[in-house]
Structure formats: C-alpha cells, structure tokens
Amino acid sequence: MGHSLLCMMGFFLLSTVIRGNAEAPPKPTVTLQPSRTQIYSGETVTVRCEIQGGEGAQWTYEWRRGQASIRPTSSEYRIIRAAESDGVGYSCRGRRGSFYTQWSDITTLRVTVPTKPTVTLQPSWTQIYSGETVTVRCEIQGGEGAQWTYGWRPAKLNTPPTSNEYRIIRAAESDGGGYSCRGRRSSSWTEWSDITLLKVTAKPKAELRADRTAVPVGGSVTLTCSVNPSSSSSSSSRWKYYWYRDGKSFQPVTNGQISVSEGGLYSCRGGRGEPVYYTEDSESVRIDTTASNRPVVTLYPNWSEIYRGETITVRCEIHGGDTEWDYEWETNSIRKPPNQNEYRIRSASSSNSGNYRCKGRMKSSQHKTTEWSDSVTLTVSDNKPRPVLTVSPSWLSPGASVTLNCQVEHPSAGWSFYWYKAVPDLSEKSSSYELLPDGSGTAQDSYIIHGQTHTAGYVCRAGRGDPEYHTDHSQPKFVWSADVHSAASLTVSPDRVQHFTSDSVSLTCEGNFTEWRVRKFSEDGRLSDCRRMTGSTCNIDTSESDTGVYWCESGSGEFSSAVNITVQSMLLYIYFLDLNDLDVT
Numbered sequence: 342m343g344h345s346l347l348c349m350m351g352f353f354l355l356s357t358v359i360r361g362n363a364e365a366p367p368k369p370t371v372t373l374q375p376s377r378t379q380i381y382s383g384e385t386v387t388v389r390c391e392i393q394g395g396e397g398a399q400w401t402y403e404w405r406r407g408q409a410s411i412r413p414t415s416s417e418y419r420i421i422r423a424a425e426s427d428g429v430g431y432s433c434r435g436r437r438g439s440f441y442t443q444w445s446d447i448t449t450l451r452v453t454v455p456t457k458p459t460v461t462l463q464p465s466w467t468q469i470y471s472g473e474t475v476t477v478r479c480e481i482q483g484g485e486g487a488q489w490t491y492g493w494r495p496a497k498l499n500t501p502p503t504s505n506e507y508r509i510i511r512a513a514e515s516d517g518g519g520y521s522c523r524g525r526r527s528s529s530w531t532e533w534s535d536i537t538l539l540k541v542t543a544k545p546k547a548e549l550r551a552d553r554t555a556v557p558v559g560g561s562v563t564l565t566c567s568v569n570p571s572s573s574s575s576s577s578s579r580w581k582y583y584w585y586r587d588g589k590s591f592q593p594v595t596n597g598q599i600s601v602s603e604g605g606l607y608s609c610r611g612g613r614g615e616p617v618y619y620t621e622d623s624e625s626v627r628i629d630t631t632a633s634n635r636p637v638v639t640l641y642p643n644w645s646e647i648y649r650g651e652t653i654t655v656r657c658e659i660h661g662g663d664t665e666w667d668y669e670w671e672t673n674s675i676r677k678p679p680n681q682n683e684y685r686i687r688s689a690s691s692s693n694s695g696n697y698r699c700k701g702r703m704k705s706s707q708h709k710t711t712e713w714s715d716s717v718t719l720t721v722s723d724n725k726p727r728p729v730l731t732v733s734p735s736w737l738s739p740g741a742s743v744t745l746n747c748q749v750e751h752p753s754a755g756w757s758f759y760w761y762k763a764v765p766d767l768s769e770k771s772s773s774y775e776l777l778p779d780g781s782g783t784a785q786d787s788y789i790i791h792g793q794t795h796t797a798g799y800v801c802r803a804g805r806g807d808p809e810y811h812t813d814h815s816q817p818k819f820v821w822s823a824d825v826h827s828a829a830s831l832t833v834s835p836d837r838v839q840h841f842t843s844d845s846v847s848l849t850c851e852g853n854f855t856e857w858r859v860r861k862f863s864e865d866g867r868l869s870d871c872r873r874m875t876g877s878t879c880n881i882d883t884s885e886s887d888t889g890v891y892w893c894e895s896g897s898g899e900f901s902s903a904v905n906i907t908v909q910s911m912l913l914y915i916y917f918l919d920l921n922d923l924d925v926t
C-alpha cells in the first residue's frame with residue numbers, strides 16, 4: 342500500500358514535470374553529514390543530494406565539485422579524511438532519462454588545518470612553590486567554537502571528562518614536569534602541543550636582613566625582606582612583603598625595604614597571587630635601641646698576663662643610674678662567658694685567651710641596650726713561670742749578710758715570695774726544700790740572711806691570687822764557705838787551685854759522716870754531681886770543663902767547705918809564662 346502510494350506520487354510528479362513547461366523543474370539541495378560547512382582536515386564528511394518530492398523516483402545524480410564534474414555517482418558523496426583541497430563548492434542535479442532537475446545551490450565546504458595547540462599556565466609563572474594553585478590550559482588557536490575533546494600528557498590528567506583546563510590546587514613538588522595536550526574532533530587528533538615546563542619547588546622562606554642590630558641615638562635601622570630565589574622577573578610574580586614586630590603586623594605598606602626606629606623582634610614574609618600565597622616567616626631579628634650608659638670590662642685581678650691554672654674574674658660594669666641590667670658577652674675565645682655580669686674562670690687555660698666585650702640589656706625594656714664596651718684582652722699563657730734566684734755574695738766572708746733575690750716575669754703583677762733552704766738528700770739524687778724563717782709569702786722580692794757561716798743552697802718561688810697560684814721552684818743557688826773547720830770539709834790533691842788538662846785530681850770529703858756526694862757548680866751555671874766516687878773520694882782526669890766550684894754533701898744533709906778548681910790548657914799556660922818573661926825584660 343505504502344509502496345503503491347509512493348509509486349503513484351512519483352508518477353504524478355513526473356507527469357507534472359513533463360507536462361508543465363509552465364512550471365520550473367525541481368531544485369535539489371546539498372546537505373552535509375555532519376551538518377557543518379567547516380571541518381578540520383582529516384575529518385570525514387558525507388555530502389548528500391536531496392531532491393524535494395523526488396523520493397522514490399529512479400534518479401541518477403551529477404555532481405560539481407568546484408569546477409570539476411564527477412560522474413557517475415549516487416546521491417551521496419563521501420569525503421574520507423578531508424584535505425584542504427576538498428574545501429570547494431559542491432552542487433548536484435538529478436537526472437531521469439532526459440529529464441534534468443535544476444542545479445542545486447552551491448554548498449561550500451571549508452577544510453581548515455587546526456593549529457598546534459599550546460599549553461598555558463594561569464598565573465603564567467613557570468616556577469611556583471608547593472602549596473600554590475595553578476591552572477594548566479590547552480588552547481587550540483582557530484579551533485574556537487568547535488566541540489573538542491582533549492588528550493593530555495602526563496596521562497594522569499586524562500581522567501574523563503577530559504577538559505581543556507586543569508586546576509592544580511596546592512601544588513606538590515610531584516606536580517612539576519612537562520605538560521602538553523592535543524585536541525580531537527570527530528576521530529582526528531591535532532598534533533601534540535609543545536611541552537610547557539612547570540617547576541614546583543619547596544615553600545620558600547623569607548629572609549630578613551638588617552643593616553645594623555641597634556638603632557643609633559636619633560637614627561634608624563633599614564630592614565630588607567627577600568624571597569629567594571625570586572622565581573621570575575615578570576611583574577606578576579613580584580612578591581609583596583608583610584612585616585611583623587613582636588609577632589604583630591605593623592607595616593601598612595608591602596615594600597621589601599623599610600626603615601624602623603623602634604626596638605623589637607622583627608620578622609617578615611612574602612606573599613603573592615590571589616588568594617595570597619605566603620612564604621614561611623623569616624627568622625626573627627632583634628633590633629635594639631641604645632641607652633647612653635657605657636659598660637666597661639674589667640679583669641680581677643687585672644694582671645696583663647695570667648698563667649694556666651690561675652683564677653680570674655671578668656666583669657662587666659655599667660655605671661650611671663640604678664637600672665637593672667641583663668648582660669651579654671662577645672668574645673673570640675673558645676669558651677663563651679655566660680650572660681651574667683661576672684664570669685669567674687676558675688682554672689684558666691689558653692682557651693680562655695681572647696678579647697672580651699659586653700653590653701647591658703635593660704631588664705625593664707628588653708629592646709633597650711647599651712653600646713658594646715671596649716674590648717679587653719685576656720692572655721692566658723700555658724707556660725708555668727719559673728723565677729730566677731740570685732744569691733749575693735757567692736763566697737761568704739765573716740760577718741757579712743747573704744742577700745737572696747727572686748725575679749719573676751711581670752714583677753708588678755701581685756706576686757708574693759717564698760724562700761727555702763736546700764737540704765741535701767742523697768737518696769733522691771736531689772734536694773728537698775725547707776722554708777726559711779719568715780720566708781713565707783713575703784711582699785719583697787729579696788730576703789736577707791744574717792750570720793751564715795757554712796756553704797748552703799737556696800731556692801725561691803712566687804705565688805699570687807686567691808686561691809693561690811704557685812710558680813715552679815727556681816733553680817737552686819749557693820753561697821760557699823772556704824772554712825775547713827766546719828763539720829765537713831773538702832780537700833783537693835794535689836793541693837792547689839790551678840790544674841792543667843789531663844791532671845789526675847782527687848777530691849776527698851772529710852767529716853764524721855758515712856755517705857757523700859761531690860757537687861760541682863760550673864762557670865756556665867750548671868749544677869752536676871761527680872760520677873766517679875770511690876768511698877768519699879771523687880777522681881777526675883781534668884779537662885777545661887772541670888773548672889768550677891766543688892763541695893761535698895753528706896747523707897745526713899751537711900754541706901762541706903767549698904773550693905775553686907781551675908783547669909787550664911798546658912800550652913796556654915806556657916804561652917802566658919812567655920808573655921810574662923817578655924814583660925820582665
């Protein structure tokens with residue numbers, strides 16, 4: 342029934358066409374599938390010729406494609422993977438036998454090549470900090486208005502529906518990397534965009550610098566806040582700076598550099614973007630204002646050099662007013678003093694050497710300080726000082742007094758003196774010392790002995806401070822007696838003062854004692870013992886170095902009388918004799 346109706350209508354139409362020279366033949370229309378006149382290269386489009394009311398009739402079709410004719414063809418013309426050359430006008434007409442419809446209007450197809458997409462960042466900083474927010478966008482120039490789907494690299498952005506932009510909220514360092522995209526329409530893709538690099542670095546910390554840490558009287562301090570690295574020079578990425586004093590925001594402007602004259606604990610941070618992304622706060626910088634009081638560092642005692650083990654107090658004194666202060670120290674010594682006004686060094690060592698200076702901080706106003714005091718130098722010597730004793734005269738004469746003199750380095754620096762008599766001690770191969778009467782801690786560096794008649798040895802040492810520090814003992818020094826009538830005596834054989842090299846000389850100790858040693862004090866000031874003792878006798882094959890003063894010391898601590906021995910070269914002696922002969926003549 343439907344079929345016969347269509348047949349009838351076709352017949353009717355045809356008959357109208359043939360019959361009606363008065364009526365114009367029908368005019369087909371060209372339609373596109375998909376129905377847009379602008380497509381992108383690579384897309385597929387179907388061009389169709391439709392004859393209104395001509396359905397069911399057995400048409401053949403002719404096509405014009407630009408200037409060219411295409412035949413024979415059907416009602417549909419399919420362009421697979423359109424190229425730019427397919428962008429021309431299309432028209433058609435139908436034919437049935439010798440009957441032609443009119444040509445359709447020309448439908449022009451435009452085939453465009455989409456430009457390569459670009460990935461843009463919003464804001465357009467290629468370096469952001471973790472926690473900032475950035476939008477990654479795929480833009481296809483010339484592709485506006487078309488329905489695109491998008492492909493992304495990295496692939497993690499390809500979660501459907503794939504969109505032309507991604508917002509990375511609170512970026513992590515793992516969000517850094519290269520981004521690229523492409524677009525798809527129908528089944529064809531654009532090329533990949535170039536890669537846009539995004540760098541996400543750890544949250545930066547602002548840095549606060551001050552040109553000085555104390556406000557000079559009537560002046561100010563310049564503070565500079567910066568964020569490093571300042572990611573980009575473009576103005577949109579410029580930081581604003583936020584300032585804080587004692588934890589409170591105080592500065593209305595957002596400059597990176599400000600001038601302040603008030604004391605306090607200052608810090609800053611940077612911020613940029615919308616909403617504002619803040620950096621970490623800077624370290625705090627303490628800015629003080631200056632009090633007029635001037636502190637002084639003093640050393641107690643004030644010796645210019647002190648020795649290892651001594652006790653000394655370094656003190657910071659601030660005069661003027663009854664302000665209460667906290668104290669700060671600055672020193673280049675290895676050991677830092679604690680923040681008190683007094684620093685007691687109980688057993689000094691060279692590690693305490695250095696320059697010390699101090700300042701006061703007002704207890705009532707923590708940002709008000711004095712200026713630094715002048716530096717005071719503390720020198721701690723690791724040497725143990727050893728005094729030098731002199732004894733005068735060296736040879737006793739009846740009735741004369743013996744004067745001892747003890748010399749130390751830096752003599753004015755608080756020393757007192759200790760005086761000892763040497764007591765021979767043969768077992769120790771040395772001597773022990775016995776304090777002389779009233780010989781303990783004298784202020785004088787000399788000591789006088791009256792009525793000394795026998796050979797004797799002395800030492801001294803010095804001490805100072807509280808607790809008292811002692812020097813080493815001096816080398817022993819002697820006063821000699823030639824008196825052979827004392828309890829012990831020394832005899833020389835051959836019995837003369839002058840000897841010649843290679844003489845055999847024996848020195849014999851005499852007295853009611855069993856043990857002896859023979860000692861020598863040579864011209865160069867050295868003390869030595871005879872090495873070749875036979876009983877109470879010392880034997881020497883003389884050489885010039887044997888010149889010196891000799892005496893005996895007994896096992897029970899007695900000194901004998903002393904003798905000079907001079908050893909001379911025989912040749913020299915003869916030479917002198919000749920000179921004397923010449924003098925005589």
Ligand SMILES: *[C@@H]1O[C@H](CO)[C@@H](O)[C@H](O)[C@H]1NC(C)=O
Pocket residue numbers: 643645
């Ligand atoms: C050490 O202090 C005393 C007063 O205590 C003073 O007379 C002396 O000049 C000072 N010496 C030095 C080297 O400062």
Ligand SMILES: *[C@@H]1O[C@H](CO)[C@@H](O)[C@H](O)[C@H]1NC(C)=O
Pocket residue numbers: 853
């Ligand atoms: C020597 O000492 C002994 C006892 O120590 C004594 O008996 C003797 O008299 C002394 N001789 C002389 C000469 O002093």
Ligand SMILES: *[C@@H]1O[C@H](CO)[C@@H](O)[C@H](O)[C@H]1NC(C)=O
Pocket residue numbers: 736823903904905
């Ligand atoms: C030993 O020599 C010194 C000078 O070198 C002299 O003053 C002293 O009197 C001499 N002593 C004796 C006992 O000869």
